[in-house]
Amino acid sequence: MSTTAKPYHIGRKISRIRELKDMKQEALAQALGTNQQAVSVIENSETIDEEKLEAVAKALGVTVEAIKNFSEEAVFNYFNNIYDNDFSHSNGAIQSNQxxxxxxxxxxxxxxxxxxxxxxxxxxxxxxxxxxxxxxxxx
Missing domain, CATH: 1.20.5 (Single alpha-helices involved in coiled-coils or other helix-helix interfaces)
Structure with missing residues (x-):
């Protein structure tokens, strides 16, 4: 039995994007015009219909494609690239704004x-x- 998560669990992706945006379920629920329990159901769902996905994407301030294509690895790569680029421009020294x-x-x-x-x-x-x-x- 495999313990790895299924690669396309839309609810988990929504949950992670919400968490990365430092948003609570209650805030997302308010933006969607629903309650926290409904958001919990969405985040535990492996799939959701397109109309609801569009509403969630709008409430999170992202595109539907961003939710569908979201991956933790991509996020880490993005931040690592920013961090690496900052160091490459400063020759390894930490820059500070003066x-x-x-x-x-x-x-x-x-x-x-x-x-x-x-x-x-x-x-x-x-x-x-x-x-x-x-x-x-x-x-």
Missing amino acids: CTFNPLDKLIEVYEEKEKLYERLLQAEKDKNEYLEKLLNGK
Whole structure:
């Protein structure tokens, strides 16, 4: 008796894609307009009809072909290629993104800009008060 999974179990593929997208069964159920138990039934089904598969694909944000052709090996190869490419571009060194500006300088700029805005607001209020006083004294 073989313990390996059948190569085309659509429910398992849906389950793995959902998990890779960090989505719970309840969230998928809500997107499908059903309940968690129905999603569990789908994920335990070896086959599902095309209409339901299209709805699941849309809810997961993938194509029907992506679900049908999904394999763990392909996912691992994809991420390994990205990882390998990052190293090949950096000659084996880990690259880190560096700020091209000093965050403290930006903070000081924002603070100074805020001060200028408050000063303008204060001046506008003073001007308004002076105008109102002139109107009152003129009567």
